[in-house]
Amino acid sequence: MATARELAERQGWDAVTTRRLAERIEYSQPVLYSHFRGKREIIGAVALDGAAEMAAALRAAASAADGPRARVAALARAYLDFAARSPAVYDAMFQLDGGLAFAEADTPEPLKDAFAALSESLGEVAGEGVHPGLFTEVFWAALHGLATLTRARRLPPEDTERRIELLVDRLAVL
Amino acid sequence: MATARELAERQGWDAVTTRRLAERIEYSQPVLYSHFRGKREIIGAVALDGAAEMAAALRAAASAADGPRARVAALARAYLDFAARSPAVYDAMFQLDGGLAFAEADTPEPLKDAFAALSESLGEVAGEGVHPGLFTEVFWAALHGLATLTRARRLPPEDTERRIELLVDRLAVL
DNA sequence: CTCTCCTTCCTAGCGGTGCTAGAATCGGAT
DNA sequence: ATCCGATTCTAGCACCGCTAGGAAGGAGAG
Numbered sequence: 001m002a003t004a005r006e007l008a009e010r011q012g013w014d015a016v017t018t019r020r021l022a023e024r025i026e027y028s029q030p031v032l033y034s035h036f037r038g039k040r041e042i043i044g045a046v047a048l049d050g051a052a053e054m055a056a057a058l059r060a061a062a063s064a065a066d067g068p069r070a071r072v073a074a075l076a077r078a079y080l081d082f083a084a085r086s087p088a089v090y091d092a093m094f095q096l097d098g099g100l101a102f103a104e105a106d107t108p109e110p111l112k113d114a115f116a117a118l119s120e121s122l123g124e125v126a127g128e129g130v131h132p133g134l135f136t137e138v139f140w141a142a143l144h145g146l147a148t149l150t151r152a153r154r155l156p157p158e159d160t161e162r163r164i165e166l167l168v169d170r171l172a173v174l
Numbered sequence: 175m176a177t178a179r180e181l182a183e184r185q186g187w188d189a190v191t192t193r194r195l196a197e198r199i200e201y202s203q204p205v206l207y208s209h210f211r212g213k214r215e216i217i218g219a220v221a222l223d224g225a226a227e228m229a230a231a232l233r234a235a236a237s238a239a240d241g242p243r244a245r246v247a248a249l250a251r252a253y254l255d256f257a258a259r260s261p262a263v264y265d266a267m268f269q270l271d272g273g274l275a276f277a278e279a280d281t282p283e284p285l286k287d288a289f290a291a292l293s294e295s296l297g298e299v300a301g302e303g304v305h306p307g308l309f310t311e312v313f314w315a316a317l318h319g320l321a322t323l324t325r326a327r328r329l330p331p332e333d334t335e336r337r338i339e340l341l342v343d344r345l346a347v348l
Numbered sequence: 349c350t351c352t353c354c355t356t357c358c359t360a361g362c363g364g365t366g367c368t369a370g371a372a373t374c375g376g377a378t
Numbered sequence: 379a380t381c382c383g384a385t386t387c388t389a390g391c392a393c394c395g396c397t398a399g400g401a402a403g404g405a406g407a408g
Contacts, residue, residue: 018395028358030397039395094328095269102328130340137329138316138337145319146312154268154276155311163312166304171344192366202387204368213366 005046008088013043013096044098050089051110054082058117068125072172075121076143076164083147090151094144115140127173135171142167179220182262187217187270218272224263225284228256232291242299247342249295250317254334257321264325268318289314301347309345316341 003024008016018039022029036042061078065071083090092098093111101107119136126135146163149155155163177198182190192213196203210216235252239245257264266272267285275281293310300309320337323329329337 103330134336138340141319141323142316144323145315149315149318156277159308162308166312
């Protein structure tokens, strides 16, 4: 898992082939298949790992800020920072098929927890009459859009901070 | 191009292989490479096609609505509708590597025009002191996030309309 | 000490991928 | 009739995810 993650982070997921992976860990290819069902499951494992990390990063950022406004802004920054610093892990979580279930009963715990980490800080600024879960979904979607479009160079990266400010000031009810 | 698009729409881009494509158009594989540099360029061509279509759909939806609020809501609905109805084309535009430049000098015209179609309706609700381009980027990112997360089943699809309402009511200054 | 069993691991290979070199074919101009 | 140039094909390269089947080695039983 660590090797897969490192390789993906350094050269992209395309470079993560079962052959290369086997070579790096100094075993033969079939050994991989006695630990994982296939490449998809390797991606899934990296994703779960990343989700736990992200949840921790989000909580750390939120708890270090004073007041709802600063907390939500810090949360947004931490989210985008994670996506920018660990693009491969972020891809494993949200872009690639890791065979993981989302928003369903059998969603793995780390994923639900990462969503919960968002929800904890966002619920308090949802505003009256708006379901906190729905608000979290929309805010999350906005962050996800910013993260992916920025990384795919669909958005110029310089204005990230201004986009965060705009998003927080408009979406959150303070 | 039409065959690639149809095949992708029906069975996903994974099913679009140069061999299958060649078979469908009743030519041999190398013929593809005399029209396109490679698979990436085929995806890019489908993406440009889709961008023009999306721009038209967005403008049609916007011009059929009365007032800024209704216009922006219609725009958002049209965007998500396009992504949901033509997931393969949407992927070609924003998810896959079609070798296209974005937000740069040599960005192809259809892409700039699709962004312009968004900008036309969104600029008027950016609010004072907010750069219309920046506002469009943020709104677009939110839509993109909703589109991709919904389609990847990361968000339950039932609440789409409520999410649109929330997004429009909060982000747009009316 | 020998023999068997079980786990661990590897070699070899399957059918698929994107892509390309080089040969064959065919129509039009000379 | 002959050549030329464009068009298209066959065949093959190196790679992919994945798997069948056998070799190697230690543990336990006799």
